[in-house]
Amino acid sequence: MDYAQLASELGSACGPSGYEDAAREKIAEYLSPYADEIKTDAMGNIIAMRRCGKQGARCLMLCAHMDEVGFVVTGHERGYLRFACLGGVDARMLPACEMRVLTPEPLYGVVDVMPVHALTKDEQGKPLPADKLFIDVGLSQEQAEQLVPPGTPVVYGGGVQRLGAEMLCGKAMDDRSCAAIIIKLMEALKGAELDMDLCCLISTQEELGTRGAVTGAYSVSPDWAIVLDVTHAETPDAPKHRTFKSGGGAAIGVGPNFNKRLTDAIIGTAKECGLEYQLEVISGNSGTDAWPIQVSRSGVAAALVSLPLKYMHSPVETLKISDAENIIELLTKFILRAGEVL
Amino acid sequence: MLDTLKTLCYLSGVSGAEDEVRDYILERVMPHADELFSDAMGNLIVFKKGAKTPERRLMLCAHMDEVGLIVTGYTDDGYLRFDCVGGIDRRVLIGKRVYAGADRLDGVIGIKAYHLVDRDEEERVPKVDELYIDIGCTDRQQAERTVCLGERCVFYDSIVEFGDGFLKAKAIDDRVGCAAMVKLIESELPCDAYFAFTTQEEVGTRGAKTAAYGVRPDVTLVLEGTTATDVPDIGEGKRICSAGDGVVIPFMDGGTLYDRQLYAVLTRIADENGIKHQTKRRIAGGTDAAAVQRSRAGVRTAAIACAVRNIHSPASVGKISEFEDLLRLARLFMEELARGDSD
CATH class of the missing domain: 2.40.30.40 (Peptidase M42, domain 2)
Structure with missing residues (x-):
């Protein structure tokens, strides 16, 4: 199943904040082939662990939220x-x-x-x-x-459809589009030798104030976390300086919510691999799961990689498929070399 | 009736571009018509003989056109600018899917994310010239090649039966009238009748004006969809009619004082035949009757309608049993006329 099909299928599942069951079932179904252990916690988060098998390995957590408005x-x-x-x-x-x-x-x-x-x-x-x-x-x-x-x-109502040849449009692309990215990422990494454990946290109740991520991060207790969420893409009615280009690749968060070393390492990978990216400067609370994850337990080095999305929180949220593919490639390459750069 | 209505609702027929609807109706009625022609306004006029030839010439009338959008320009980044054709409350446009142009390309009317909306902006609904259609093009040239200026856009057409016998579709106004007339033409009629499938009702009953001139009826029955006012918050004084309370027989609306005798006949035969009916409790809206009634030396004109929630929106809703009742009442009216005692 290609990315667009997977994102369409996940987006068509229903999972408003606090009532994520149907979305959770779908995501778990697609994620479980790539996990050694998969569980659901009291808040309904999916926690899927892929061990690298090395003694004392550190843990990188990938996080996207499953709920929709x-x-x-x-x-x-x-x-x-x-x-x-x-x-x-x-x-x-x-x-x-x-x-x-x-x-x-x-x-x-x-x-x-x-x-x-x-x-x-x-x-x-x-x-x-x-x-x-x-x-x-x-x-x-x-x-x-x-x-x-x-x-x-x-x-x-309604599901997900193509808009023109290159765009995908529908409800719940915030943030199922990123849950689909994580699944494709895990698929790409299947069988690869890694230096660290990978944990996928697919969180609940993000739209009500990043609530699922609070308990999810506590139970995973990762060393690093890369949060995948959507950000605003340019539209005719939106201010240019607060939006990012659809087709401009990953928007990488910069600011106090994010660990500089982790962020710089991701940017470094993008540069070395010639992948397009854009910087999203956020002066305080990013409004994403990265905010509570960063201060979980004794602290987590967090980064934010965002997919530009038009008409966020509407029934017609629209993204460019190439941006999602860009993020899958960027993070696959980053994770394969993360042992060296972190 | 319901299948015919669903098929008709699916077709595109924004005012002035009713071709798809007309072609479909033509195909359906051709084998059953004794005479048919189209005039310069694009009206389709069908004559069919019945069991009797009444003294007075009867015309039934329903409009083929629907409200929609028309492409007026492009933005540099490949979005379509548009205007409304017919009366559309712009609040129903935001965040909706549309089909753009003759090729029915998928499009959406977006709005920037709520996070980017400031308080002042939230207090007002964007004007139509601030809205745009996203068809997935990335620059002006691509958009220009994809959809031409003047092409029409229709609302997305999900057609759903739901709840306790309701139908949701676009363009129930007035494909319900068209569907009823198609069904009548396909059946044996109690009396001769002309059927006018009109154009451009939504921009001012333009087609009906020439259709009535051409047909020269003595009596006309207009079949319509009309505004239902069922939302709970509306004040009692502002309610017009309700989907579920029966076929609407109006005595008056914003454009017409209907013929009093015909109004009385319609209510009587509805009562006699156990057809649930209501009238408009508030004077609003208008129909092709306004154009027909004052055609040539005047035409005795009545109307029956189905109450439609969210009329002129992508999600119009009507009661299925009332679509059937509209058809029944129209046929009973023809029988009455055939008996010659409707004076």
Whole structure:
């Protein structure tokens, strides 16, 4: 299975923060052939260990999060579902949005729109906050109460598709695209002799404040950690200085959240191998799992490698496939020589 | 009826570019029509003989076009600029999939990540000329080669039956009317009738104006999709009609005061035949009736409609049983006219 197929399959699985089960199952299925041990902890993290077999070997952890932004049902009105957001969602994209309601037998729904004539001049063109929107599942109040209890998770409808020849577009590319990178990376390293143990932490609840990574990093207790996440790609409406080029390769994080030696070693590999990369300077909290991992136990040397992604947290998150392939190549080469450079 | 509707909803027919819809309907009705022609506006007009020839010439009318987008330009980095064709609340556009151009290329209307949105920006919905369609091109030249200026874009077409007998699709307005007319033409009719499949309703009932002139009807029944107002938060005073509360028989809307006798006939025959119906409780919207009613020396005009949630959006929703009821009521109306007692 090539990268695009794998990322599409992982992205189509459902796993909003705290309700990651279906996504976890899919990821574990693809990751387990490359792990000596694989387990799930109390927070739902996947921890997959590949030992190098050497006495006293140190441990490099690769981390991506499995959860996606989503929603949770909070109540019912006239058969419609009230909901809250799980993670940062721009409610301006919700009207007329397709939803998948994750009841045992998932239900189809759409976010209904107040028709224009029902709005005052003042309200027209004003966004409706999420608490004024409702999911229409085509049920009566009684049916809805019975079938969709409060606490039922919801994700964007639709899966993942190509956009043109080179882009991949769909929900949950943040951060399944990076979970897929880790799986392809482990596949590429299969059978290779390594100087260190490799551990994959596929974390939960990142979108609610990097919660899974807190316990995941504690139990893995790695020496180094490379976090793979998405960053903002250039779009016509986004500020140029806060976005990165789709097609420009890995965005490598620089700043207090990241260990300089580890980061420089990754950059060095990129340079030596002639792989395109870009630097993402982050002055404080990176907002990624790298933030809690860095201060886990007595500290972990952390680095961040990001994939540029357009329209983050929308149903149409879009990435360039060549950027993901670039990251797979970069980190494969880095890990093969990590024993020498670290 | 449902299969025909689904097929019709899938087709692209943004106002002024209704070709796909017209071609499909033509293929369906050709074997059953006694006469058919297309006029300069692109309307498709079908005449079919029935069991009786009523004294007054009857026309049924539904529009083929749907709201959508039209490509107006390109950005240097290969995105499409667009404008809306027909009345679209721009809030339904953001983050949606579309099919761009005649080749139905996949595209999306993106918006920058929430992380990059400041508080002021969050308080307003971007204007249409700030939005753009991403078709995966990386520069202007590539985009120009891929989609031409003036090409139309339609909403992504997932067609889903869900909940307690509901259908979600784009363009239920007014493929539901088209589907009902196709089914009528394919059946034995109680009386002769002209069927006008019109163009450009969404930009001001343009097609119906010439269709009515050409057909010269005495009586017209317009079949439509109309705005349902089911969302919980809407004030009671602002509710128009509800999907699930029956076929809509309007006495008045923003464009037309419907013929009072025909309105009475429609409600009576709906009652007599156990067809659940409602009327519009608020005066809003408009239909081809506005153009037909004032054609030549005037036409006695009535309408029936299905209540459609999220009308003019990618996710319009209607009650499936009401699509069937629309068809039933239209046929009953023709029977009534054939009996000649609808005065």
